[in-house]
Amino acid sequence: MHIRLTVVAALATLLASLGLYPLFEGAGWAWSGLGAIIAVAAGGVLARRLRLPAAAAAPVTLAALLVYLTVRYAPGQALLAVVPTPGSVTRLAQLVSDGWAAANRYAAPVPRGAGIELLATLGVGTVAVLVDLLAVRLRRAAPAGLPLLALYSVPAAIREESLNWVAFALGAAGFLALLLADSREQVGAWGRPVHGRYGGGEGRRERPDARSLVVTGRRLGLAAVAIAVTVPTVVPGVHPRGPFDLGGGGEDGGSQTVTTPDPLVSLKRELTRLGDQVVLTYQTDDPSPDYLRLYALDRFDGDRWTYSPLRSTPDDRVAGRNLPAPPGLLTARTHAVTTRISVAENVRNMTFLPAPYAPSRVSIRGDWRVDRESLMLYSLRDDAGGRSYNVTSVRAEPTAGQLAGAGPAAADVLRRHLRLPGGIPQPVRELADEVTEGARSQYEQAMMLQRWFTAEGGFVYDLGAAAPRGTSDLVDFLMISKRGYCEQFAASMAMMARILGIPARVAMGYTRGSLGPDGRWVVRSRDAHAWPELYFEGAGWVRFEPTPAGGAGQSTATVPAHAQPEPEDDGQTANGGQSSAAPSPTGGAAQPSAQPEARDRTDTGDTAQAGEIDAAEDDGPPVGWLSAGMLVLLLLATPMAARLVARRRRWAQALTPVAAGGPPPARGTGGRLAPPVAAGDAAGLAHAAWQELRDDAIDHGVDWRPGDSPRAAARRITESLGLAGPAVDALRRLATAEERARYAPVPAPPDTLREDLRIVHEAFGAAVDRRTRWRARLAPPSTLRSLRESGRRAVGTVDGLSVTRLRDLARRRLRRG
Incomplete structure (x- = not known):
């Protein structure tokens, strides 16, 4: 009957399913999943009691799962509230469809609902069927780890944040227990085993003596789980990371490659998060703040935009030094901007710093570094959550005339930022030429692309659109659906700019947010944004805004002054021909209420000026190193x-x-x-x-x-x-x-x-x-010897634990009582 193996298989599935906890609100899915596991285990026991062949065992467990789902979610359409009917199956299918829709609409954790709960229960139950079939019926415990791994991989693939080590340890312990139980069953069934007696008094019986196997397996299992949990925390380059995370090599010596998961994966989840949480607040002496950039994505492989691997060295640390000059910024007028940024305490895994482009100096505690090409600010080990820091930025003020008259870019810029995959469809190339027909400069081409996206192309801002996952999705967005959010608009404009020969990349970060009553700007999760940056010699990288703004679009998106249409009287002033227009929301005329209010507050002192911004925290020893040093000293003492x-x-x-x-x-x-x-x-x-x-x-x-x-x-x-x-x-x-x-x-x-x-x-x-x-x-060796003896006693205690031993102890206690 293999009752022990059945119980262990069900327990392994339950422990692996606990890794799904970050995906859902509440614990209803867990209790429902537990019921599915019990139903599948009962179905497997029934199939083995009836001595059904393996080919018939799986349908029995699936039928048990279907009956449970019917009783749990569609009793009103079932016969006697138990037997599945076509109506109950239709009801279950509808709930599954609702669950998929909710999963695609909401960011994790997904709100509670019957559809989401059924989806989770169905997944857990299916894994339980596979584990029972492989481990119990076919006696292949090792392959049964694959469905358990699939169950664990779901939250690892969906969430950008790394899973808690406890969830991994529980799942790994369950799988190791399954392997140990299977090995014990096989040893007991092989040859003529040596028998031992367990328990005492009446009811003692002989059974295969697998104690040495149990002890060895338990020790190896505990050691394996401990190593798997602790090694990634100390080995460079294998730290699990989240949406704003990176992984790298060693932190101090030599050069190392820094990579991150697709940054745009987290963008839609930020925009669709149910709670519009505050990400950061900031004060600035800029009356019209620019966006806060996190990433500069310069590589397009046909599937997604990402950035080139960063080569990090200790010389790239930002502490106490000026940052490299912005690439290409040579002739445009500039002014310095000082910003004091405070990231919310509850922000996790933000290892890139949001900052106005282009940062020239950063004051922050910890080991933070700069990429010399893109000026992205990042850390190999520190987190921005709960930190406050000062950023001095060089803000360019190029005029339309300067951008229109920009000369050709350097060869290395063209080589890196014009690269496109070979699969760009010809209709997209023809569309880029058609939209920009008649343009006399690359600047006019960029302006015509922006106007086409925001006004003339018939595009609609829609957070319900699926994230693009390849060139075909962008083609569908450009030529068929014309519905999407900032990721599609930014990625499409950058791709079309490269088609036209304009160096381009996609930036990701946050809009400037909204001005609070205390003069501080507030940036929320729904201010997450992506936009294209185009390169013009003499002005460097300049921002454009193809995403519609206002109530029908990204509510806090603005068009920079250099990307606004020229007034009829050409809008030139005596100060070098710069347009006097302030950044305005895209997709129509400027809304006068937002920007003048910011200027009025600045004039009256509500917004802090450069001299009024609090001094940044002095650079000091990294908290991580201090903690590690204290831990080492504690261990030595x-x-x-x-x-x-x-x-x-x-x-x-x-x-x-x-x-x-x-x-x-x-x-x-x-x-x-x-x-x-x-x-x-x-x-x-x-x-x-x-x-x-x-x-x-x-x-x-x-x-x-x-x-x-x-x-x-x-x-x-x-x-x-x-x-x-x-x-x-x-x-x-x-x-x-x-x-x-x-x-x-x-x-x-x-x-x-x-x-x-x-x-x-x-x-x-x-x-x-x-x-x-x-x-x-x-x-003192006497103390070390005592510690070793204590460890041996602890291991001996663990080795002595077993189901049989615990049962015997319980029986003796009951007799004494």
């Missing part, structure tokens, strides 16, 4: 501290009878090894002194033999260390006190024990070399 604690506890226990009502304690002679010794429990004090002598001798390298009598031990110590004079007399008195405490009816008076220990301790230190003395102080 553990043996010494344990030795001191053991000494004090030993003397305190010996003095307990005195505190309980014995004669008043006598004052000691004043030493440094132990508390004053009283003449209360003379035997207990003698034993404590002898134990202290034993530990002191072991710490100083003396060969201590537990079988020696006190007199023999004293003689061995004297001969091995060459003691003489007062030390020999003190050692003899300690041995005599221990002998009388053991064998004499009246122990020796304890008056000199403490002083004798001090004399012997000093003699030990004088008789050994300096290295041995320091080892006795910092890493």
Whole structure:
């Protein structure tokens, strides 16, 4: 019947399913999944009791799962609320469809609902069917790990944030338990096993003795899980990361490659998150703040935009130095902007810093670095959550004339930022030429592309559109559906710009947010945004905004001044021909209420000026290194501290009878090894002194033999260390006190024990070399031996645990009761 294996298989599935917890709100899905696992296990037991072949066992377990789902989610359409009918199956199919729609619409954790719960329960139940079939019926426990791994991989693939190590440890422990149970069953069925007796009293029976297998498997399993959990935290480059995370090599020496999962994967989830949470707030001396950029994505492989691997060295740290100059920014007018940014405490895994482009200096604690080409700010180990930092940026103010008259870009810029995959359809290339027909410069081409997306092309901003996953999706967006959100608009404009020969990339970060009543700008999760940046020689990388804004689009998106249409009177001023228009929402005329309000607040002092922004936190040692250093010091100090604690506890226990009502304690002679010794429990004090002598001798390298009598031990110590004079007399008195405490009816008076220990301790230190003395102080071998013995006892306790042993213990307890 394999009842044990069935139970372990169900338990392994349950433990693996716990990794789904970050995907859903509430715990309803977990209880429903547990019911599905129990139903499948019951179906498997029934199939084996009926001795059905393996080909028929799977349909039985699937039928059990279907009955459970019917009872749980469609009882009104079922026969007698139990037997599935076409109506109940239709109801289940409808709920599954609703669950898929909710999963595609909402970011994790998905809100509770019958469809989502059914979807999770169906997945867990299907995995339970496969595990039961493979591990129990076909006796292939190792392949049963594949569906368990698939169950664990779902949240790892959907969520950008790494799963909790506890979830992994539980799932791994369940799989290892399944392997161990299967091996135990196979050993019990092979050959003529050696039998052992378990339990006691009546009902004892012989069974295969697999205790050595259980012990070995349990030790290996615990070691494997511990290594799998701890190694990724200390080995460079394998740290699990989230949406804003990166992984790299070593952190200090040499160059290393830094990569991140697709940054745009998290964009839609931020935009569709149910709670519009505050991501950060900031103060700035810029009356019209620009976007806060996180990523610059310069590579398009036909499926998605991402950035080139970053080569990070210690020289790229931002602390206390000016950052590299913005590429290509040579002739355009610029001004410095100072921004004080405070990232919310609940923001996790943000290892890239949001900052206005182009940052020239950053003041922040921790190991933060800059990519010299893109000026992205990132860390190999620190997190921006809860941090405040200052960013000084160089903001370019190119005019339309400067952009229109820009010369050709450098060869390395063209080579890197015009690269396109070979699968771009010809209709898309023709569409780019058609939209920009009649343009006299690359700047006019960019303006015509932007106007086509925001006004003339008939595009609609729609968060319900699926994220593009290839060139065909972008073609559908450009030529058929024309529905999407900022990712499609930015990716499409950047691709079409490259088709036209304009160096382009996609930037991702946040819009400037909204101005609060206290003069601080507030950026929320729905301000997450993507936009194209185009390169013009002399001005460098400049932002364009093809995404519609306002109530029908990205509500806080704005068009920069250099990308706004020229007024009819050409809008030129005396200050170099710069248009005076402030950034305005895209998709129509500027809305006058937002930007003038920002200027008024600045003029009245509501928005902090450069001199008013709080000073950034001084660069200091990284918190991670400090924590690691403190941990190392704590570990190094553990043996010494344990030795001191053991000494004090030993003397305190010996003095307990005195505190309980014995004669008043006598004052000691004043030493440094132990508390004053009283003449209360003379035997207990003698034993404590002898134990202290034993530990002191072991710490100083003396060969201590537990079988020696006190007199023999004293003689061995004297001969091995060459003691003489007062030390020999003190050692003899300690041995005599221990002998009388053991064998004499009246122990020796304890008056000199403490002083004798001090004399012997000093003699030990004088008789050994300096290295041995320091080892006795910092890493006393007696304490290390005690720690090892404690570890062996703990392992022995774990080895002794088994279902049989626990059951026998419970039976004995019941009999005693």
